[in-house]
Amino acid sequence: xxxxxxxxxxxxxxxxxxxxxxxxxxxxxxxxxxxxxxxxxxxxxxxxxxxxxxxxxxxxxxxxxxxxxxxxxxxxxxxxxxxxxxxxxxxxxxxxxxxxxxxxxxxxxxxxxxxxxxxxxxxxxxxxxxxxxxxxxxxxxxxxxxxxxxxxxxxxxxxxxxxxxxxxxxxxxxxxxxxxxxxxxxxxxxxxxxxxxxxxxxxxxxxxxxxxxxxxxxxxxxxxxxxxxxxxxxxxxxxxxxxxxxxxxxxxxxxxxxxxxxxxxxx
Amino acid sequence: xxxxxxxxxxxxxxxxxxxxxxxxxxxxxxxxxxxxxxxxxxxxxxxxxxxxxxxxxxxxxxxxxxxxxxxxxxxxxxxxxxxxxxxxxxxxxxxxxxxxxxxxxxxxxxxxxxxxxxxxxxxxxxxxxxxxxxxxxxxxxxxxxxxxxxxxxxxxxxxxxxxxxxxxxxxxxxxxxxxxxxxxxxxxxxxxxxxxxxxxxxxxxxxxxxxxxxxxxxxxxxxxxxxxxxxxxxxxxxxxxxxxxxxxxxxxxxxxxxxxxxxxxxxxxxxxxxxxxxxxxxxxxxxxxxxxxxxxxxxxxxxxxxxxxxxxxxxxxxxxxxxxxxxxxxxxxxxxxxxxxxxxxxxxxxxxxxxxx
Numbered sequence: 001x002x003x004x005x006x007x008x009x010x011x012x013x014x015x016x017x018x019x020x021x022x023x024x025x026x027x028x029x030x031x032x033x034x035x036x037x038x039x040x041x042x043x044x045x046x047x048x049x050x051x052x053x054x055x056x057x058x059x060x061x062x063x064x065x066x067x068x069x070x071x072x073x074x075x076x077x078x079x080x081x082x083x084x085x086x087x088x089x090x091x092x093x094x095x096x097x098x099x100x101x102x103x104x105x106x107x108x109x110x111x112x113x114x115x116x117x118x119x120x121x122x123x124x125x126x127x128x129x130x131x132x133x134x135x136x137x138x139x140x141x142x143x144x145x146x147x148x149x150x151x152x153x154x155x156x157x158x159x160x161x162x163x164x165x166x167x168x169x170x171x172x173x174x175x176x177x178x179x180x181x182x183x184x185x186x187x188x189x190x191x192x193x194x195x196x197x198x199x200x201x202x203x204x205x206x207x208x209x210x211x212x213x214x215x216x217x218x219x220x221x222x223x224x225x226x227x228x229x230x231x232x233x234x235x236x237x238x239x240x241x242x243x244x245x246x247x248x249x250x251x252x253x254x255x256x257x258x259x260x261x262x263x264x265x266x267x
Numbered sequence: 268x269x270x271x272x273x274x275x276x277x278x279x280x281x282x283x284x285x286x287x288x289x290x291x292x293x294x295x296x297x298x299x300x301x302x303x304x305x306x307x308x309x310x311x312x313x314x315x316x317x318x319x320x321x322x323x324x325x326x327x328x329x330x331x332x333x334x335x336x337x338x339x340x341x342x343x344x345x346x347x348x349x350x351x352x353x354x355x356x357x358x359x360x361x362x363x364x365x366x367x368x369x370x371x372x373x374x375x376x377x378x379x380x381x382x383x384x385x386x387x388x389x390x391x392x393x394x395x396x397x398x399x400x401x402x403x404x405x406x407x408x409x410x411x412x413x414x415x416x417x418x419x420x421x422x423x424x425x426x427x428x429x430x431x432x433x434x435x436x437x438x439x440x441x442x443x444x445x446x447x448x449x450x451x452x453x454x455x456x457x458x459x460x461x462x463x464x465x466x467x468x469x470x471x472x473x474x475x476x477x478x479x480x481x482x483x484x485x486x487x488x489x490x491x492x493x494x495x496x497x498x499x500x501x502x503x504x505x506x507x508x509x510x511x512x513x514x515x516x517x518x519x520x521x522x523x524x525x526x527x528x529x530x531x532x533x534x535x536x537x538x539x540x541x542x543x544x545x546x547x548x549x550x551x552x553x554x555x556x557x558x559x560x561x562x563x564x565x566x567x568x569x570x571x572x573x574x575x576x577x578x579x580x581x582x583x584x585x586x587x588x589x590x591x592x593x594x595x596x597x598x599x600x601x602x603x604x605x606x607x608x609x610x611x612x613x614x615x616x617x618x619x620x621x622x623x624x
Binding site for chain 1: 361387389390398401406418
């Protein structure tokens with residue numbers, strides 16, 4: 001069964017989230033949906049015209065983010081302005097009385113913060129901001145599969161500037177159902193105590209769950225630069241997702257890649 | 268800027284006028300309604316930055332200030348270099364950037380203009396000019412247009428509220444670069460209310476508000492007085508027409524004032540009254556294209572330029588943009604205008620051709 005990746009969630013437009021939650025769309029949002037299926041100058045026209053219908057620009061900025069934003073500065077502005085709008089919408093009395101609307105806003109804010117975190121993580125001098133978000137958001141539970149989100153943080157653990165500030169019990173409490181989770185834990189245990197029995201056992205389970213992973217990880221050039229939007233546990237798509245998330249960490253932790261290579265040949 | 272919106276020369280000296288217009292084309296072209304203030308321009312952003320910096324400087328003398336200005340305006344990059352020294356906040360920098368992008372949008376066309384407008388929305392939470400651009404260029408229904416103008420107005424109204432209350436002996440809101448978008452937001456909304464069929468009850472309120480806006484800048488460089496004159500003419504509010512005519516003596520040779528005044532005098536005093544004759548004579552002297560376009564059995568081409576020269580056909584097009592009475596004249600009014608026009612031409616021919624002969 002296919003699962004949506006975190007980056008897949010981040011690419012879902014707010015209107016589609018509303019539809020997932022069975023919330024109605026406004027006229028402006030219908031125009032943006034029409035824009036998505038149009039070509040030439042019509043999409044731009046429709047998106048700009050759609051502003052008439054709502055007080056906020058959340059959908060329009062998200063459209064800009066996906067279709068026009070070229071620099072990190074523009075992407076960050078889109079997301080930060082949207083977060084400001086989302087905060088002010090939470091004050092709205094009508095929304096406060098509607099549980100589903102509240103759920104939509106809180107989920108959308110969460111995804112926006114995750115998205116900002118992903119962008120900050122790519123800018124060395126802003127990585128501390130990403131870590132600040134993650135510290136807060138590792139505790140939350142939303143529609144998104146938080147188990148996967150915590151696994152993502154575990155993969156990044158060796159690269160964190162302030163790893164001691166993370167709640168490791170929480171991160172390690174993830175089950176070990178999929179290779180996405182077990183590869184993350186194997187690397188974490190290796191960073192703590194080297195090739196310990198615990199690390200070996202988790203890595204062996206990982207190799208059985210998804211044997212494609214080492215073939216990608218071991219060849220630096222094959223590590224994807226972009227995240228897939230969905231994956232299937234045990235399949236090549238999951239291996240690519242793991243390699244995207246964990247490539248840098250496996251190559252950064254001293255001896256980790258060598259250990260992976262050795263473990264692969266022995267199994 | 269003293270001659271803004273005012274007719275400065277006599278139509279009969281056509282040759283000299285044209286020659287002089289070529290010499291001073293920009294000065295005069297800027298000095299018309301729908302001028303540089305009706306749309307954001309890149310020069311506006313430079314002036315905005317200069318005013319931002321000069322507010323933070325304590326110059327000891329005018330010489331000091333002039334010296335500084337010379338340095339700041341030395342080349343295209345010097346303003347931005349100087350600006351960095353004043354450490355504007357992120358929000359201020361973004362706002363300058365917004366004003367730059369939106370002015371580029373107004374200068375562009377098609378997809379490129381749309382991209383600029385879209386991008387500008389990222390940099391401000393007060394995108395008045397962006398909303399006005401969308402209303403004017405993209406909105407397909409009256410409802411869409413109404414909402415866009417309303418949003419622009421609502422932002423302008425909220426942000427200018429405190430400023431409007433502050434005492435000012437000589438308010439010149441159109442010339443203040445921070446404030447100008449607020450003026451545009453308000454003026455565009457009220458002007459739209461005069462045209463829309465969505466909310467006809469708002470017409471009187473809009474007229475009142477436009478009149479109030481003149482108090483915010485008694486020079487009225489944007490020419491709201493001409494819109495008001497023509498609205499009052501249409502609504503037969505003759506006292507108001509007289510009042511605004513008296514309020515702007517420098518416009519007493521302006522055809523945008525003279526034609527409605529002449530028609531009003533014709534309606535109230537009759538064609539033989541000296542006032543009627545005087546107004547229509549002055550009106551014809553100052554723009555002959557207005558009656559010519561009124562008699563043509565075709566639609567008047569829309570006014571598309573942002574500037575026009577006094578006495579020109581574009582001025583006549585602008586007149587028909589804001590005037591309803593001359594488009595749908597009663598038969599007797601039309602006959603009177605036609606007769607007077609022919610008489611004027613005949614007199615002109617006699618007077619000037621005889622001299623030439």
